[in-house]
Amino acid sequence: MSDTAAPAPAPGHHTQLWSVDDHLADILAAVRPLDPIELQLPDAQGCVLVEDVTVPVALPPFDNSSMDGYAVRTADVSGATEEFPAVLTVIGDVAAGSGSLPEVGPGQTARIMTGAPLPPGAEAVVPVEWTDGGAGGGAVTSMRPAAGGGPGGASGEVRVYRSAQARAHVRSRGSDVRAGDLALEAGTVLGPPQIGLLAAIGRDRVRVRPRPRVVVLSTGSELVQPGEQLGAGQIYDSNSFALTAAARDAGAIAYRVGAVTDDAQTLRATIEDQLIRADMVVTTGGVSVGAYDVVKEALSSVGDEDEAGSGIDFRTLAMQPGKPQGFGSIGRDHTPLLALPGNPVSSYVSFELFVRPAIRALMGLKDVHRPMVRATLATDKPLSSPSGRRQYLRATYDAEAATITPVGGAGSHLVAALAHADALIVVPEDSVSVQPGTEVDVVLIG
Incomplete structure (x- = not known):
């Protein structure tokens, strides 16, 4: 963590420019794995094992x-x-x-x-x-x-x-596994084959960290639910759907809340109602400096205002897209809350960089990050990037050729290009141009 980064988020608004790495480090330092529980096998799918499981009887017996x-x-x-x-x-x-x-x-x-x-x-x-x-x-x-x-x-x-x-x-007898062998080690994510193995060796329940419950809600009076009629100046709410799906993909049990209007009292009441079923809350929209960005106002007193240590820190990050970010905890249980920007691409890239690792940390996984590889930039012209900001560009990755090709432009509203991307090109803060044929870092999100 740099000298400019606080050891933990504090309530309020900061005008300093935070790095991506410092912001993520603060989030991961504040997020603790969920307490283990014992679950029956059908309920343990997708959970992380917290105990080594040994084989009581040989397979086949x-x-x-x-x-x-x-x-x-x-x-x-x-x-x-x-x-x-x-x-x-x-x-x-x-x-x-x-x-x-x-x-x-x-x-x-x-x-x-x-x-x-x-x-x-x-x-x-x-x-x-x-x-x-x-x-x-x-x-x-x-x-x-x-x-x-x-x-x-x-x-x-x-x-x-x-x-x-x-x-x-x-x-x-014992040609599959022998009595006393290690069947599964702690830290294993229980998928169908692992559930099958546990059943085969006679285990009907296991001790795991539960899948985190993540509540996703978007804000904005202009948002209309898909299937409804659009009025003047309105758009469909896509963020809550995309982020709920992303949370499930990350391993969480995700709940989507319909878009909340730009009213601080309504937003505050909605979030407070959701805390009973949330291990994490994710909001999208209303975190920049606009006149109607009510998330900051609403979150200033959500939950138990007198609970020491609660509060949301709103930051400006040295990244594109996704410059405005918020993070902290709310309520008596100090439920983590991540406030993301409202533009669809900014919101999704922010989820990949910050929310997904936080969900994986709640699950108790050791490696919380998406895979990163090096690939050769396959484009006809140089890529431009703002000085002093780390840029994340949507792209498609060719594993066989080890090449990466940009998809769409840099605009944070270009959701169609995002739907065709399976990777993000990472352009460092000190680079303003990347030439074709250059090797770049690539985050695989597909």
């Missing part, structure tokens, strides 16, 4: 068949061919879930289904396609367990047309 076929002794099928098949006596069926297993002796076999335990005495499984299926004629390609599905359910003989090596088509 017993030797089992990977095919429908016949469990055999290898000596009994050695040298078997189409012309000279091995003829074995079928002593029973072994279905998945079977408890009582027949013992396979010399010259014998048990019909076995996929996933069923390998019966004692058997050393391998020959697929049903390698046999006549017990029909005494041509090969068959499917099996059905006999009525009862247990030992003694099948009888007669089967012809086997190929030999089998020991352990052929057998899934060995």
Whole structure:
């Protein structure tokens, strides 16, 4: 953090120019991971594990068949061919879930289904396609367990047309994971495969940090909800939709609040009503120096005004787009609040740079940042950038060629170009021009 940056945000308005890095550092220093809770598996999806999980039982817990076929002794099928098949006596069926297993002796076999335990005495499984299926004629390609599905359910003989090596088509006990192995380590985000593994080893609940609840609301009397009729001077509210989707993409449970008019009392009451379900509040619009920028006025007394440490700091950042920013905490629980500018591109870029890392920090993740790569600028003319400001330009990234191509112009209202971008070109504060072919830093947002 630079000498000009405060160690923590303080209420009020500052005229100094803050760097992107200092502003982000203040946010991350103030945001603490949510307290762990225990959740059942279906509710833990998307959460971050806070404990190492070890395997209590091996997977699979017993030797089992990977095919429908016949469990055999290898000596009994050695040298078997189409012309000279091995003829074995079928002593029973072994279905998945079977408890009582027949013992396979010399010259014998048990019909076995996929996933069923390998019966004692058997050393391998020959697929049903390698046999006549017990029909005494041509090969068959499917099996059905006999009525009862247990030992003694099948009888007669089967012809086997190929030999089998020991352990052929057998899934060995512990071949996936062994008892005592580390299944998942703390810090893992629980997606579908991880949830499946936890269930497979018998865990019905886990200790995690919950997904943060993020409330998103936009401000502006000119905003109309999509689907409604536009009046004179009105535009559709896109920010709340984009940022709510972005919050969900970051891992949060996000709630969108319809646009609030430019009235400080209404905005204050709306935010206070939302605090009961918010681990973070994100506002968009009303943070610059306009006559109707009511966010500053509203947030000056939202929640518990007497709670020490609460308050929002409004700052001017050395960046483009997204120069006006606000950050602090509100209410008795010191709920983090990030106030973003209202222009669509400014709002979204600000979310990527500041809100997304804050959400990831609430989740307890170690790496909260988007990936950054180096790429060659693929453009016909130089890029211009304002002196003293870090510029973020929308672009498309070609990973194979390691090139980056700008999309649209630099205007903060050009939302169509943003919809086609999957990356942001980063132009440093000390650069006013970037030549084609230059290597630049690129933030991947796609």
